[in-house]
Amino acid sequence: MAFTGLAFAGTGASQAAPCAADYVLAPDNSALSILFSDLTVEGSGSVQCTIDVPLELPQGMSLGVYRVDYRGFASLDKKEVATLDVDFALGPKGNSRQFKRSVRGAMEDDFAFSENIGAGLMKRVGCGVDARLRGSVSLALKGSGDALATLDTGDGASRRGLVYRFNLKAC
Structure with a gap:
């Protein structure tokens, strides 16, 4: 399996700059x-990023996402x-698929959510169908002053971001 690139759009922390992301495929x-470099919101408001990742699957194979891990940091x-x-x-x-979770203050720590997608709910792609992973990620903050929430990996904390876990099998 290979990826031919990552396209992204939306607003980063400054609202004027687009979001930025990169990806790492497990060996x-x-x-x-999906590692975001500036998906951070401070005080109150929201940021949003859309991603589009073309997937090149081996001939005769299909792909499903069976688990997604969501990781970030909040100071509330x-x-x-x-x-x-x-x-x-x-x-x-x-x-x-849609996933929505909230973290509430008072806290200043990493947060992590995992979504396990059962076999009956797993959507598969491949076997002649265009394989792409598309998504929209938004982070909203209801706070004031020094409140902060991020999926930002700019500090080198590679554990933050989104991790899609795949199931690859023959058609």
Whole structure:
């Protein structure tokens, strides 16, 4: 399996600059990590990033996403809330999933959510169908002052971002 690039659009922390992301494919092709360099919101408001990753699957193979890990950091006072909202699709329309979770203050720590996708819910792509991973990621913050939430990996904390875990099998 190979990836031919990563396209992204949206707003980064400054709202005037576009979001920026990169990806890392596990050596055994079992996982794809999307690493954001500036998906951070401070005080209150939201940031958003869309991704589009073309996938080149081996002939006669299909791909499914069976688990997604969502990782970030939040610094929140009491009554402040950070909300992560992810909508991703694998292949054509109708293959989308939505995931939404919130973290509440008071806290100053990493956060992590995992979504296990059962076999009956897993959407597959390949076997002659265009294979693409498309998604929209938004991070919203209801806070004030020094509140902060991020999926930013600019500090070298590679554990932050999105990790898609794949199941590759014959058609």
